[in-house]
Amino acid sequence: MDYDIIIVGAGILGLSSAYYLQKNNPNKRILIIEKEGGIAQGETAKAVGMFRNIFTSYTNRLLADTSINFYIHIQKEVMDINLKFDKYLWLVSKEQFERFSSIIESMITSKEIKILEREELRKIKGMNLDVESDEEAKIMGLKNIYKGLLGLKCGSLDQHLLARYYKEQFENLGGEIQFHTKVNRLIIAPKKKLGISKEPFVWQDSRVAGVLTNKGEMYADKIILATGALTNELLDPIGIDSHMKPKKRQVFQIQDSHLNELLNIEGFNDEGTIPFTILPKSGIYMRPVKGEKSFWIGCADDLGRSFSLDTTPEEDFYYYNIYPVLIKYFPQFTNLRVKNLWAGLYAYNTIDGMPYIFEKYGVIVVTGCSGSGLMKADAIGRIVDGLYRGEEFVRLYGNLNFRVSDIGVEKRNVDREEFLL
Amino acid sequence: MDYDIIIVGAGILGLSSAYYLQKNNPNKRILIIEKEGGIAQGETAKAVGMFRNIFTSYTNRLLADTSINFYIHIQKEVMDINLKFDKYLWLVSKEQFERFSSIIESMITSKEIKILEREELRKIKGMNLDVESDEEAKIMGLKNIYKGLLGLKCGSLDQHLLARYYKEQFENLGGEIQFHTKVNRLIIAPKKKLGISKEPFVWQDSRVAGVLTNKGEMYADKIILATGALTNELLDPIGIDSHMKPKKRQVFQIQDSHLNELLNIEGFNDEGTIPFTILPKSGIYMRPVKGEKSFWIGCADDLGRSFSLDTTPEEDFYYYNIYPVLIKYFPQFTNLRVKNLWAGLYAYNTIDGMPYIFEKYGVIVVTGCSGSGLMKADAIGRIVDGLYRGEEFVRLYGNLNFRVSDIGVEKRNVDREEFLL
Numbered sequence: 001m002d003y004d005i006i007i008v009g010a011g012i013l014g015l016s017s018a019y020y021l022q023k024n025n026p027n028k029r030i031l032i033i034e035k036e037g038g039i040a041q042g043e044t045a046k047a048v049g050m051f052r053n054i055f056t057s058y059t060n061r062l063l064a065d066t067s068i069n070f071y072i073h074i075q076k077e078v079m080d081i082n083l084k085f086d087k088y089l090w091l092v093s094k095e096q097f098e099r100f101s102s103i104i105e106s107m108i109t110s111k112e113i114k115i116l117e118r119e120e121l122r123k124i125k126g127m128n129l130d131v132e133s134d135e136e137a138k139i140m141g142l143k144n145i146y147k148g149l150l151g152l153k154c155g156s157l158d159q160h161l162l163a164r165y166y167k168e169q170f171e172n173l174g175g176e177i178q179f180h181t182k183v184n185r186l187i188i189a190p191k192k193k194l195g196i197s198k199e200p201f202v203w204q205d206s207r208v209a210g211v212l213t214n215k216g217e218m219y220a221d222k223i224i225l226a227t228g229a230l231t232n233e234l235l236d237p238i239g240i241d242s243h244m245k246p247k248k249r250q251v252f253q254i255q256d257s258h259l260n261e262l263l264n265i266e267g268f269n270d271e272g273t274i275p276f277t278i279l280p281k282s283g284i285y286m287r288p289v290k291g292e293k294s295f296w297i298g299c300a301d302d303l304g305r306s307f308s309l310d311t312t313p314e315e316d317f318y319y320y321n322i323y324p325v326l327i328k329y330f331p332q333f334t335n336l337r338v339k340n341l342w343a344g345l346y347a348y349n350t351i352d353g354m355p356y357i358f359e360k361y362g363v364i365v366v367t368g369c370s371g372s373g374l375m376k377a378d379a380i381g382r383i384v385d386g387l388y389r390g391e392e393f394v395r396l397y398g399n400l401n402f403r404v405s406d407i408g409v410e411k412r413n414v415d416r417e418e419f420l421l
Numbered sequence: 422m423d424y425d426i427i428i429v430g431a432g433i434l435g436l437s438s439a440y441y442l443q444k445n446n447p448n449k450r451i452l453i454i455e456k457e458g459g460i461a462q463g464e465t466a467k468a469v470g471m472f473r474n475i476f477t478s479y480t481n482r483l484l485a486d487t488s489i490n491f492y493i494h495i496q497k498e499v500m501d502i503n504l505k506f507d508k509y510l511w512l513v514s515k516e517q518f519e520r521f522s523s524i525i526e527s528m529i530t531s532k533e534i535k536i537l538e539r540e541e542l543r544k545i546k547g548m549n550l551d552v553e554s555d556e557e558a559k560i561m562g563l564k565n566i567y568k569g570l571l572g573l574k575c576g577s578l579d580q581h582l583l584a585r586y587y588k589e590q591f592e593n594l595g596g597e598i599q600f601h602t603k604v605n606r607l608i609i610a611p612k613k614k615l616g617i618s619k620e621p622f623v624w625q626d627s628r629v630a631g632v633l634t635n636k637g638e639m640y641a642d643k644i645i646l647a648t649g650a651l652t653n654e655l656l657d658p659i660g661i662d663s664h665m666k667p668k669k670r671q672v673f674q675i676q677d678s679h680l681n682e683l684l685n686i687e688g689f690n691d692e693g694t695i696p697f698t699i700l701p702k703s704g705i706y707m708r709p710v711k712g713e714k715s716f717w718i719g720c721a722d723d724l725g726r727s728f729s730l731d732t733t734p735e736e737d738f739y740y741y742n743i744y745p746v747l748i749k750y751f752p753q754f755t756n757l758r759v760k761n762l763w764a765g766l767y768a769y770n771t772i773d774g775m776p777y778i779f780e781k782y783g784v785i786v787v788t789g790c791s792g793s794g795l796m797k798a799d800a801i802g803r804i805v806d807g808l809y810r811g812e813e814f815v816r817l818y819g820n821l822n823f824r825v826s827d828i829g830v831e832k833r834n835v836d837r838e839e840f841l842l
Contacts, residue, residue, distance in 0.1 A: 118777045139615065143422045188725045196561065202703045202742035203561055236728045241666050241771035245657075301623045303782050304609045307657045321623035350662035351830065361724050407516055409772065416831070 003031045004213060005388070006220040007177050008183050008234070010034035011044040012374055013366055014157060015166035015225030016381025021224075022173040024385050029221070030175045033213065035182035038161035043228045044374065046344030047252060048287055048296055050276055050376035052088050052154040053114060056103055057417040059406065060354060060372070061304035062396075067378035070156060070397040074165055081165060082158035086288070087268055087275035089116070091329070093143030096280060100418075104149065116148030124274055125261045126332050137328040143280050145329070150268075156287070159374050166381070176358070178326065183211045186223065186234050186363065208238070209361030222388060224364040229345035231367045243356045243409065244368040245307040253317040255294035255338040258332045263290050281325050283421050294339065297322060300421050313343040315332045344372045353417030357409040362389060370420055383407060424452045426809070427632060427641040429604050430537070431455035432465040433580060433795055434787050435647030436587035438457075438801025441761035442645075443594040445806050451596045451674075452641070453545045454634065461584035464649045465795065466495045467765030469672060469708055469717055472796035473509050473575040473699055475533060477524055478838040481775055481793070482828065483817075488799035491818040492578060495586055502586060503579035507709070508689055508696035509572035510537070512750070514564030517701060526574035527571065545695055548755050558749040564701050566750070571696065571787030577708070580795050607644065607655050607784065629659070643809060645785040650766035651730070652788045664777045664830065665789040666728040668769045669838070673739045674761040676715035679753045684711050702746050703840050715760065718743060721842050734764040767792045774838030778804050779829040785809060791841055804828060 005021060010032050022030050024126040036042065049128050053065040075083040097104065107113045118129055129145040167177065189209035190200040200206040210219035225231055229246035236242075262274045269275060272289040283300025299322050318338050327334045349356060351366035356368040357380065366384055369376065379396050386394030386404045393401045405411040426442060428435050431453045432726040445452050457463065474486040496504040518525065528534045539550055550566040563741040588598065602780050610630035622626040633641035646652055652669035657663075681693045690696060694709040704721025720743050749757045768788035770777060777789040778801065787805055790797065800817050807815030807825045814822045828834040 028652065033422055104673055139625065141613075142624075193564075201745070202720055203563075205562065206724055219647045236666075239666075239668060239724060241727055241728070243772070245660075245662050247660060301622060303627055303660060305660045307660055307662070324622070325624050326814050351664070410837070415840065 001217070002029070003220040004028035005030045005222045005224060006218060006299045007032045007226055008037040008211065009042070009226040009228065009324055010036075010167070011042050011226060011228060012040060012163050012166070012377045013228070013369070013380055015039060015163050015170065016377045017226055017366065017384035018175055019037060019166045019170045019173075021387035021388060022170050022175040024389065026173065027048055032170075032175070032177040033181040033183065033211070034177065034179050035219070037179050039167050040160050040179070040256070042122070043161060043344045044159050045319060046251070046342055047159055047374050048298065048359070049156050049159050049374070050088075050154070050287060051157060052151050054107065054151040054154060055417055056087060057352070057354060057418050058392065059414040060376070060400070060417050061401065063355075063376040064372070065153070066396040066398050066400055068118045068153060069378050069388040070378040071162065074162070079161070079165060081161040083155065084157070084271060084309070085155040085269055086271060086273065087142070088154035089277045090149040090151070090270070091121075091145045091280055092147055092149060093141065093280040094146040096145050097366040097396055099165040112153060113153065114150045114152060116150050118145070118147070121145065121148050123267065124265060126330065128329055128331060131328045134328060140324065140328070142328055145280060154276070155269070156276070162374075162377070182214045183234060184214065185212050186210075186236060186238055187212055187217060187219070205400045209362070222362065223364070223385065224388070226366050228367055228369070229347040229372070231347065231365060233309075235365070239366075240360050242365060242367050244347045247346045247409070248310055248343050249346050249371065250298060250313050250317055250323065250341060250343040252297045252338045253294050254297060254333060255292065255339045256292070256335050256336045259293070259295060259338065259414070262295070262332060263288050263293060266278070274397060278421065279325060279329055284322055284325055285421055286326075297326070297417055307348070309345065311343045311345060313363060315341060316376055347373070352414050353420050354414045355380060356409065357387060357404070359387060360409070370417070423450065424639070424641040424810070425449035426451045426643045426645060426647045427639060428647055429632065430463070430649065431457075431460040431588070431598060431648060432463050432648040433461060433584050433587070433798045434649070434790070434801055436460060436584050436591065436611045437798045438580070438645060438647055438787065438805035439596055439657070440587045440591040440594075441802045441806035442809060443596040445810065453591075454602040454604065454639070455598065455600050457813060460588050460598070461581050464765045465580050465584060467672070467763055468795050469719065470577050470580050470795070471509075471570050471575070471708060472578060474529065475509060475572040475575060475840065476838055477521070477840050478773070478836045480835040481797070481838050483572045483821065484607060484797040484800040485793070486574070486822055487817040487819050488797050489574060491799040492583065500586060501584070502582040502742070505578070505692060506574070506576040507692060507694065509575035510689070510696035510698045511552045511570040511572070512542075512685070512701055513568055513570060514567045514701040515567040516564065518567050520774045527593070530560070531753050533572065533765065534573060536572060539566070539568070539573050541713065542566065542569050544688065545686060549750055549752060549753065551777065551781065552749045555749060561745065561749070562702070563639055563746060563749055566701060576690075577696070577697070579841050583795075583798070587823065603635045604655060605635065606633050607659055608630075608638060608640070609659060612714045622702050630783070643783065643785065645787070645809070647787050648674070649788055649790070649794070652786060654730075656786070661784070661786075663786060663788050664772070665768045667730055668726060668728055668767045669731055669764050670767050670792065671719060671734050671738055671762060671764040673718045673743065674715050675718060675757050676713065676760045677753060677757045678714070679757065680716060681755060682749070683716070684709050684714060699842065700746060700750055701823040703742070705743055705746055706842055707747075707751075730766065732764045732766060734762040736762060741810070759817065773835050774841050776801060776828055778808060778825070780808060781830070790792055791838070791842055809821060816820055
C-alpha cells in the first residue's frame with residue numbers, strides 16, 4: 001500500500017478535500033487521481049462560476065457563507081481568484097414573494113438581501129416588469145415582476161483559479177496528483193485475506209480497498225470519491241447508494257450589441273452591469289459577462305428531463321424553453337441566436353437538495369451538491385477531512401462548528417433546499 | 422380520457438392498491454395494465470412467500486402486523502391462501518443478541534417472540550451450535566449460536582392465491598385488468614395545452630398524464646406505478662427520483678433425503694418442520710418446503726453486488742457464499758448440490774429500508790419495499806388509496822390510523838429498518 005488516502009477526482013471538491021486532509025494529517029501520503037490531464041476540467045469547468053449565500057436551507061446558507069468568507073480571504077490576502085460581487089437579482093412575482101416571505105424577512109434582517117421596489121427596478125433599461133398585459137405571456141403563465149431581491153454577498157469567481165489555489169496548497173504540503181488516470185472500478189477486499197481465489201465472499205468482512213485504473217490497481221487505506229455526477233458509475237456496480245442522480249444542465253451564450261444596455265448599468269455592482277438575474281419563471285437565469293459582451297443563460301429544468309450521463313447540448317432547448325420567457329421580460333434578446341453552448345451534469349440530490357458526505361464500507365463519498373458545489377467547496381473539504389479523522393464536529397472557516405453527521409446518511413439532519421437553480 | 426386511474430403492474434402491490442382504490446372510489450374507472458399474461462408473474466412470483474411482523478422499525482412492524490392480521494382474516498373467513506404459521510427462527514450469536522437486546526426485550530414483552538435457549542435448540546437434530554470449535558469456521562468469523570429467537574406470528578402464504586384474492590375483489594367491484602400491455606414510457610403533458618408542437622415546454626405546468634404502451638397511448642387522470650424494482654426504467658427518463666435501487670436476490674433449492682430430519686421436527690409448527698431459519702452470518706436463510714422435500718435458501722448479500730436489473734441466477738454464488746457457512750451450522754447440507762435456482766429483484770431502499778409511497782408531478786409511486794412487500798401489501802394498498810384521495814390519515818386493518826405522509830418523501834417519518842433479509 002503506497003498511499004494512505006487516494007482521492008478520485010481533481011475537481012473543486014476533490015482539491016479542497018485534499019488540501020484539508022493533507023493539512024490536518026501531515027504524515028499521511030495522499031494522492032489525487034484524475035482522468036483528465038489537468039485539474040478542474042470536468043463539471044467544475046462547466047460551472048457558471050457564481051456564488052451566493054442565499055438559500056432556504058439553514059445548512060446550505062451556512063456552508064456557502066463560510067466558504068464565501070474564505071474565498072474573500074483568498075482574494076484579499078493570498079491570490080487573485082477574480083472574485084467579484086456581481087450580486088444576484090431575483091425578480092419575483094407577488095405569489096413567489098408571499099410564498100417565501102418569512103425567509104425573505106429573515107434575510108433582510110441579517111442584511112443578506114435588499115428589497116428592490118418596482119421603481120428601482122425600472123433603472124434596468126428595456127426590462128418589462130408588466131408582462132401580464134401581453135396576451136401571449138399571460139397564456140404562458142408569466143407573472144408581473146413584483147419586487148427584486150438583491151443578494152449582496154453574491155457574485156462570481158474564477159473556479160479554475162480557486163482550484164489552482166487548493167492544488168498549490170495541497171502540493172506545497174507534499175500532496176501528489178496523478179493525471180490521465182481513470183478509475184474503471186472500485187476494488188473490494190476482505191479485511192482479513194484468506195488467500196483463496198474468488199475472495200471476497202459474502203461471509204467475509206470487506207471494504208473498498210482500492211481502485212482499478214487504466215494504469216493498474218492502486219490501493220490505499222482510504223478511498224475518497226469526489227466524482228460528482230459520475231459517482232454512480234463507481235458505486236452502483238458494488239451496491240452502494242450515492243443518493244444522487246445525474247442530470248444534464250445547459251448553458252447558452254448570447255452575444256450581441258443589443259445587450260450593451262444591460263451590460264452597462266451603474267448602481268448594482270463594481271462591474272457596472274445588471275446583476276446575475278433570475279426570472280420569475282422556471283429558474284431561468286442570466287449571467288452578464290461584460291468582458292465577452294455576452295450573457296450566459298440557463299434554466300432549472302425539472303420534469304421531463306432525464307437522469308442520465310448525457311451531456312449533449314441542445315440548441316433547440318434554448319429556443320423552445322428559455323427564449324419565449326426571456327424575451328417577455330427582456331425584449332433585448334428578441335431574435336438573438338445562440339453563439340455558443342455547453343452542458344454539464346448536476347449531481348442532483350432530489351430529497352433535500354443538499355450535499356451528501358458519508359462513509360460506507362470504507363469509502364468516503366462526497367456528491368449531491370445539486371449545482372452549488374463550487375460555492376460550498378471550502379466547507380465541504382473541511383467536512384471530508386473531519387469525517388476521515390472521525391471527528392464529531394469540524395471547524396469551518398470563521399470558527400463555526402459543524403456536526404459532520406448532519407450531512408451524512410444515517411443521522412442526516414438538514415432542512416430541504418428550495419432555491420435550486 | 423377513458424380511465425380515471427391507470428395502475429401499472431399487476432403484482433401484489435398493484436393489485437392490493439387497485440382493490441382499495443376501487444372500493445373507496447366506486448365511481449372511478451380503474452384499469453390495471455400488466456406486461457405479462459397474468460397477475461403476480463414478476464417479482465411477486467419470485468418471492469420466497471414468507472411473512473413476519475418482526476422488524477426493528479416500528480412503522481415496518483405496524484405495516485406488516487396489520488397486513489398479516491388481514492391475511493389471517495382472509496384465510497379464516499374468505500378463501501384458502503395457504504397461510505401457515507411456520508414461524509421464524511433467528512439463530513443469533515452473543516454479539517447479535519446483545520446488539521439488539523432492547524428491541525428483543527420489547528418483542529418478548531409484546532409476546533411476538535419467544536427466546537429459545539441452547540438446550541431447546543438441541544432438539545434440531547444435527548444442527549451445530551458450537552461452530553467456533555471448528556478451526557475453519559473460526560477463520561471464517563462464524564460465531565456460536567447463543568440463543569434462538571422464535572417469531573410466532575410469522576410464516577408462509579401462497580402469494581399467487583393472495584394476489585388472486587385482490588384481483589377478484591377488484592374485478593367484482595368493476596375494476597379492469599389488461600394483460601400483455603407493456604409501458605415503454607410515461608407521457609408528460611401540460612395541464613393547459615396550447616396546441617403547439619413540442620409541448621410541454623419547461624415554462625408550462627405539466628404532469629404525468631399517461632403511458633405509452635406497446636398497444637398505444639393511454640391517458641388517465643392519475644397514473645400509479647406499482648412497478649417495484651423496474652420503477653427507475655420509467656422514472657429516470659423523466660427525471661423523477663424513485664428513491665429505490667434494484668438489486669438481484671437469488672434463491673437456491675436443495676432437495677435431498679439427508680434433509681428429512683430437518684423437515685420432520687415436532688414442536689415448532691403444525692407442519693412439523695424446522696421453522697424458516699436465519700443463520701447468524703450474512704442473513705443466510707433456509708425455508709423448509711416439506712411438500713417438495715427441500716429447502717429454499719438465500720442470503721442478504723450487500724457489498725459488491727451491483728444495483729442493476731440483472732436477474733441471471735448464479736449457481737456458483739451458492740457454493741462460494743452460502744454453502745461454506747451453511748454446512749458449519751447444518752452439516753446435513755454437506756456435498757448437496759443445487760437442484761433449482763432463480764433470481765428476482767429487490768426494490769431496495771438503502772436509506773431506511775422502508776417502502777416509499779409518494780406522489781410527484783401527478784404520478785403516484787409505490788416502491789422500495791426492500792424485499793418485504795408481500796407481507797405489507799394490504800397496508801400499502803390502503804395507503805395508496807389514501808394518498809390518491811388526499812387523506813392525511815388512512816385506516817389500516819384493525820382500525821389503526823396511519824399518517825400517509827410518514828411513508829412519503831417530503832415529510833417522511835420512519836425509523837430505519839435493520840432486519841432486512
